[in-house]
Structures are given as C-alpha cells and as structure tokens.
Amino acid sequence: MNKKSLIFLGGLALWTLFPAAGHTSLAATAKDNYRTYCAQCHGLQGNGRGVNIRDMSVQPRNHTDASYMSQRSDEDLAKADRKGGLAIDKSVLMPPWGDTLSPAEIKDMVQYLRTLCHCTFNSQ
Amino acid sequence: MSPNHLLLRLLPGLLAVILALALSPAWAGESAGMALLESRCASCHNISGPAPATIHALWARKAPDLFYAGNKFRRTWLVSWLQHPVRIRPAGEFYADHVKPGPERDMVDESTLAPHMALGAADAKLAADALMTLRAHDDLIAKEHVPAGSISRSMGSLVFDKFLGCMACHRVKPDFGGLSGPELYTAGARLKPAFMASYIRSPQSWDPKIWMPNKHVSDTRIVQLVHYLQALSKGGSHE
Structure with missing residues (x-):
C-alpha cells in the first residue's frame, strides 16, 4: 500500500470515528452565538446574571428556569430574539437580534435555550 | 538625441523632485506616522481592515479596529488619550474573555485586562495624524448629517x-x-458626530459580528442620542 492510500484510509478512519469534526455542529454554533450576544446580560451560564445587570430596572430572564421557560412557546422565544422584548410585551432592555442572527441561527438559538432549561413548551 | 542621453539629461531633475518629496514635512510626517502605527499599534489593532467576518475572528480580536479611525475619532481626543490612556471598554475586548461567574452576577476579571501603552507628545501627534488618514468608511459617513443642537440631560x-x-x-x-x-460619558469628546449617528443606525455596517444590536433607531432619536452624548462629555457633572 502506498503512502497516499495510507493517508486516505487514515483520514477515513478519523472521519468515521469523529463525524462532527470538520464542521460546526448546530449546538456549538448556537452556543457560540449565545456567548457572544446573549451572555452579556443573560450570563455566561444562562442564569440571567450577566455582567451588565447591576443597574437594570428589569432583570434578564434566567434561561435555566424550566418553570418559566416551559410557559413560552418556541415561536415566542424566536420572536423575542428577532424583534426584542417589546415585541412580546417585555422590556426594551432585551434588544432585537434580527439584524445580527439569521433566521436559521435564531431557530437554532431557540433549541439551545431548550437545552439550557432542560424543558419543552408546555401550554398547560 | 538618443533615449539614453535624454534620460541622463533628465535624471538630475527627477532626483531633485524625488528628494524634495522625501524631505517634504507633510509627506515625511505621514510616512513616519504610518511607520509608528505599524510598529507600535498593528500587533493588537487592525489598521488595514476588514472587520471580523466570523464569530471566532471576533473573539480573536485583541483591540478595537482602527482601519476607519479617521472616520471615528476626533483628533484632539486622540492626541490627548494616546498620552494618557484610560480604559474605555470596562470588560475589554472580547468582553466574555474577561468575565467570570461571580456569587451575584458575572464579574469583570480585572487581572486579565492589560493597560494601554502611552505615547510621548510628539509620537501621539504623529500617530493621531496617521490615524486620521484611515477612512475606510467615508461612504457611511457621507450618508449622515447631524444638525448642531442640544437636548436636556433629563430628556437625553x-x-x-x-x-x-x-x-x-x-x-x-x-x-x-x-x-x-x-x-459613553467621554464619547462626545472621543467620537465624531457622524460616526456616532452611523454606528447607532447600523453597527453591523461597521462591524458585522459586533455584539451591539441594530435597534432600528429613528432619525430623530439618533440625533437626540448624539446630542445627549455630546452633552455628557461637556462639564464635570455626569447627571
């Protein structure tokens, strides 16, 4: 077996073992976006305790709070993300991210929020 | 006359012109200023563009971009600040790299923030002059017109x-x-009015991945904000 074949087979074996390597997974992308845009207020841990909160008149949502987050539909979360707090009758302090994140990234972000709260929408 | 003879005859004149340009104070100053930016600033600041196009490039940025410094800064502020730098971004750049969870909220980890170097007066002027020539976004600035005016502190x-x-x-x-x-309490002294207006209008036009949102601020509100920031930088009170 020549050298090129060995390199090819080695690469194939690595790709088989680590299928996510070489592209960014959905969760990692949303996680990166969260760290960049959301964490400044919602906190590095998603607990609503970001570096900016001390003087805010309305405190940011705790995204790990399953009892609250399960009361918000995916559509509501996406709307708040895209258009800001005022669009869902919440605080102006939550800005619109529709010019920063693509519709696909906002969709992924909603799924990421569901991983933070370990919850799904429960309309009951 | 052969071409070679013509060249020989013109050569002294050409050399004189080149020498005059090289010794011209303005040209020499600009060149020295750019050399200063390259040697002292470019290891942390991007002085040639473009802005980060991905989140990971954004995270890797060590300091604010300067390739549009001439569109952004007021020269008098630059000359002063470069001699006596004071932190402008309380959580540094990139902010999440300088923040850690605390008992009540995430806190800035001051130990990760390095002070900005200071320049002497002559170098500060050289650097400021060179920075003012970096105007990658004249196009965005040309779209703005901020009329002179004022706003009360309470309304602002x-x-x-x-x-x-x-x-x-x-x-x-x-x-x-x-x-x-x-x-932003020194923004009015630091930034040009048209830059403030343009950046508020569309942060992403200047810095596509920046963590400042576009809030679709109306023209009226943009002018009010610029006047407010100008008012904040005047006088000793920050009320």
Whole structure:
C-alpha cells in the first residue's frame, strides 16, 4: 500500500470515528452565538446574571428556569430574539437580534435555550 | 538625441523632485506616522481592515479596529488619550474573555485586562495624524448629517435609558450602566458626530459580528442620542 492510500484510509478512519469534526455542529454554533450576544446580560451560564445587570430596572430572564421557560412557546422565544422584548410585551432592555442572527441561527438559538432549561413548551 | 542621453539629461531633475518629496514635512510626517502605527499599534489593532467576518475572528480580536479611525475619532481626543490612556471598554475586548461567574452576577476579571501603552507628545501627534488618514468608511459617513443642537440631560437620559435601553450595555457615568460596551460619558469628546449617528443606525455596517444590536433607531432619536452624548462629555457633572 502506498503512502497516499495510507493517508486516505487514515483520514477515513478519523472521519468515521469523529463525524462532527470538520464542521460546526448546530449546538456549538448556537452556543457560540449565545456567548457572544446573549451572555452579556443573560450570563455566561444562562442564569440571567450577566455582567451588565447591576443597574437594570428589569432583570434578564434566567434561561435555566424550566418553570418559566416551559410557559413560552418556541415561536415566542424566536420572536423575542428577532424583534426584542417589546415585541412580546417585555422590556426594551432585551434588544432585537434580527439584524445580527439569521433566521436559521435564531431557530437554532431557540433549541439551545431548550437545552439550557432542560424543558419543552408546555401550554398547560 | 538618443533615449539614453535624454534620460541622463533628465535624471538630475527627477532626483531633485524625488528628494524634495522625501524631505517634504507633510509627506515625511505621514510616512513616519504610518511607520509608528505599524510598529507600535498593528500587533493588537487592525489598521488595514476588514472587520471580523466570523464569530471566532471576533473573539480573536485583541483591540478595537482602527482601519476607519479617521472616520471615528476626533483628533484632539486622540492626541490627548494616546498620552494618557484610560480604559474605555470596562470588560475589554472580547468582553466574555474577561468575565467570570461571580456569587451575584458575572464579574469583570480585572487581572486579565492589560493597560494601554502611552505615547510621548510628539509620537501621539504623529500617530493621531496617521490615524486620521484611515477612512475606510467615508461612504457611511457621507450618508449622515447631524444638525448642531442640544437636548436636556433629563430628556437625553429618558431616551438613552428608558426608550432605547442603551444603558444595559453602556455607562453614561462612571458608576452607572452596563459593562460589555464602551463607556459613553467621554464619547462626545472621543467620537465624531457622524460616526456616532452611523454606528447607532447600523453597527453591523461597521462591524458585522459586533455584539451591539441594530435597534432600528429613528432619525430623530439618533440625533437626540448624539446630542445627549455630546452633552455628557461637556462639564464635570455626569447627571
């Protein structure tokens, strides 16, 4: 077996073992976006305790709070993300991210929020 | 006359012109200023563009981009600040790299923030002059017109804090406001009015991945904000 074949087979074996390597997974992308845009207020841990909160008149949502987050539909979360707090009758302090994140990234972000709260929408 | 003879005859004149250009104070100053930027600033600041196009490039940025410094800064402020630098971004750049979870909220980890170097007076002027030539976004600036005017502190504060929520990320006095954005109590002295207007209108036009949102601020509110920031930088009171 020549050298090129060995390199090819080695690469194939690595790709088989680590299928996510070489592209960014959905969760990692949303996680990166969260760290960049959301964490400044919602906190590095998603607990609503970001570096900016001390003087805010309305405190940011705790995204790990399953009892609250399960009361918000995916559509509501996406709307708040895209258009800001005022669009869902919440605080102006939550800005619109529709010019920063693509519709696909906002969709992924909603799924990421569901991983933070370990919850799904429960309309009951 | 052969071409070679013509060249020989013209050569002294050409050399004289080149020498005059090289010794011209303006040209020499600009060249020295750019050399200063290259040697002292470019290891942390991007002086040639473009802005980060991905989140990971954004995270890797060590300091604010300067390739549009001439569109952004007021020269008098640059000359002064470069001699006596004071932190503008309370949580540094990139902010999440300088923040860690605390008992009540995430806190800025001051130990990770390095002070900006200071320049001597002559170098500060050289650097400021060179920075003013970096104007990658003349196009964006040309779209703005901020009329001279004023706004009361109370009305400005209402617009900034309550109507638009800018205080979430920015400080309008040293002990009030958010930390992930640059402080704005010196913005009026630091920034050109047209830059403030353009950046508020569309942060992403200047810095596509920046963590400042486009809040679709109206023309009227943009002018009010610029006047408010100008008012904040005047006088000793930050009320």
